[in-house]
Amino acid sequence: MSHIIIITILSLGVLALLAAIILYFIAQKFKVYEDPRIDEIQAILPGANCGGCGFAGCRAFAEALVRAESFDGLNCPPGGADVMAEAARLLGKEAPEVDPLVAVLKCNGRPEYRPLTSFYDGVPDCRIAHSLYLGETDCSYGCLGKGDCVRACPFDAMYMNSETGLPEIIDDKCVACGNCVKACPRNLIELRKKARKDRKIYVACSNCDRGGPARRACRVACIACMKCVKVCKFDAITVENYLAYIDSFKCTLCRKCVAECPTGSILEFNFPPRKPAAEVTSQTIKVNPEV
Template sequence: MEIAILIVILMTCVGLLFGFILAIANKKFEVEVNPLIHMVEDVLPKGQCGACGYAGCLAYAEAVVIDEDVPPNLCIPGKEAVSKRVAELTGKVAEEIEPRYAYVHCDGCKENSVDKYEYDGIQDCISANIFLNGPKACEYGCLGLGTCVKNCPFDAIDMNEKSIPVVNKNICTGCGKCESACPKKVISMIPIDAHVQVKCNSKDKGAVSKKFCRVSCLGCGICAKKCEHEAIKVENNLAVVDSSICVEKCSNATCIEKCPSKAIKVVKINKKL
């Protein structure tokens, strides 16, 4: 019994000794943190999305405060308001940020497209894509398993009743997390005031893409020929819209009327489901 008590006393003393040593070491080697870093961090939206190129909001706050070459406008989700505030705190000049949001370049729901096999695995696009590039016959189309929804830190994406992601333009910050997460690269960031976009991601030739999906872009080039402002080009069998030209010059989107497969759509504000 006495030995047990002695052991407890000894362990307590050793613990106190090490605690005392650690306290001294902590005080001696303490690194003073610039309070401005926490002030900048408090301004940031805390989405931890990495759109700034840094590993989270604190990492960006440290960089923008300490490194004079790091601009104050890298927080895409924070937009102009956060950019200006960070610039004020750090004494830097904030260049204007073009507002953007995520756009899903696919309308290949089950009603419009065909599958090459029945998938009954993990409900995740990345997992499904491992086996033969996913169940869809179109290897460029949305797999509809909601990986983009799970990766959105701002709850701006929902799956509609047709298993196609719908982005709420009013909530989306344009951070790009969904774009990075999508194994098919179906999602891209477009200007907030974009007029039209191609609701297709297929790089297959027209005859092939039409066989897989009835609303696919055929790569026919009619839209490019009809566009008076040269805002549309066909690249890899897919029409691509230059939104900057479209917004600046176009007031009559004839491309929508001329598209034989109706793959070009008017960009609308989507309400959250």
């Protein structure tokens, strides 16, 4: 009995040894030389493979960093300045200063502002709804609310708000990778400069129709009245195609335009309440007049 066991062990052992030797030689033969620094850099990258850098995943970005002459134009949005500084230190290069960004939705078409005019009964996919028709409301520019951006977000930084029917962005989680920007068929999401305490001022509208039709479709649409342009002292606001735009790099967050906007399409977030309370109430009444 025992000799059977010995023979079995021996024969299997010899087989294993043979296989190991063959494998070793094959591995040697087909070995591909790779810069060891690529591995090092990859190790410090976040590893989310979000594609925010514009490369196909973290590995590709690490290769690009190692190959790059300078770090200009290369940035890892989720990793931010820390990761880029670390990578620069490892590779002995200089990491340029890049402003952190955050995504915002340029539409505020809640159902109470933007009445439904039809019911979309197809696949919950914005791209399909967008190619089919105007959308469930008369605004052909606004959010379709089918959540393509939420599905595209690799960081769980977005969710659909069931009350407003619009996606919400969680500022703390958003790393500005830009996947939602690409996913939105109506280009409603913009990456804007992140300000102190997550303060934000932006035009929450993308409607390029003239004032009348835009307003008929949605009460909080930008009607291109130019009031904000006039009130802005920093030349941060421009109006093009009947739509105002606030440049986040020029905006000083003075909040003058917010108060001036007659339709309430300019939104402010994370600011302390305004001092004269009376003014606020008068503004809100102006902001949402009954249609």
